[in-house]
Amino acid sequence: MRVGYGYDLHRLAPGRDLWLGGIRIDYDRGLVGHSDADVLVHAVADALLGAAALGDIGQHFPEHDGRWRDLKGSALMERVMGLIAEKKFKPVNVDCVIHAEKPKLSQYRDAIRKSIADMARLPAESVNVKFKTNEGLDAVGRGEAISASAVALLSDA
Numbered sequence: 001m002r003v004g005y006g007y008d009l010h011r012l013a014p015g016r017d018l019w020l021g022g023i024r025i026d027y028d029r030g031l032v033g034h035s036d037a038d039v040l041v042h043a044v045a046d047a048l049l050g051a052a053a054l055g056d057i058g059q060h061f062p063e064h065d066g067r068w069r070d071l072k073g074s075a076l077m078e079r080v081m082g083l084i085a086e087k088k089f090k091p092v093n094v095d096c097v098i099h100a101e102k103p104k105l106s107q108y109r110d111a112i113r114k115s116i117a118d119m120a121r122l123p124a125e126s127v128n129v130k131f132k133t134n135e136g137l138d139a140v141g142r143g144e145a146i147s148a149s150a151v152a153l154l155s156d157a
């Protein structure tokens with residue numbers, strides 16, 4: 001058994017779609033980034049890579065490499081799953097937190113959970129998604145950014 005941790009943060013800005021865990025969220029702003037800026041997928045992917053001691057998504061999908069521009073979360077996760085499978089690992093469970101002041105996300109909980117489970121080839125019962133505000137403090141609390149953190153457990157495939 002191997003545990004890994006991942007964290008990510010992206011800025012919110014108008015004129016962008018908001019993607020969290022592969023689900024499009026209805027909001028007037030979205031996360032800014034080279035890829036689709038899906039902060040939850042990035043945290044989960046880094047947790048999976050971390051558990052396999054495979055570095056981080058910045059190494060595997062460098063921004064200077066134009067191939068990864070607008071990379072979808074689902075495509076990124078497919079590649080990460082391939083990398084951990086090469087190391088003969090498979091996910092056991094994933095637990096994650098989305099830190100967002102706005103929008104309210106509880107109505108998306110089941111969809112995000114199912115989406116992350118599908119990407120990690122797990123049953124929904126093996127994925128947990130939590131939502132936290134930052135009590136109005138810092139960039140997340142002011143609604144200028146959304147961050148996510150995740151832990152993942154891997155076992156031998």
Ligand code: MG
Nearest residue numbers: 008037039042
């Ligand atoms: Mg990111």
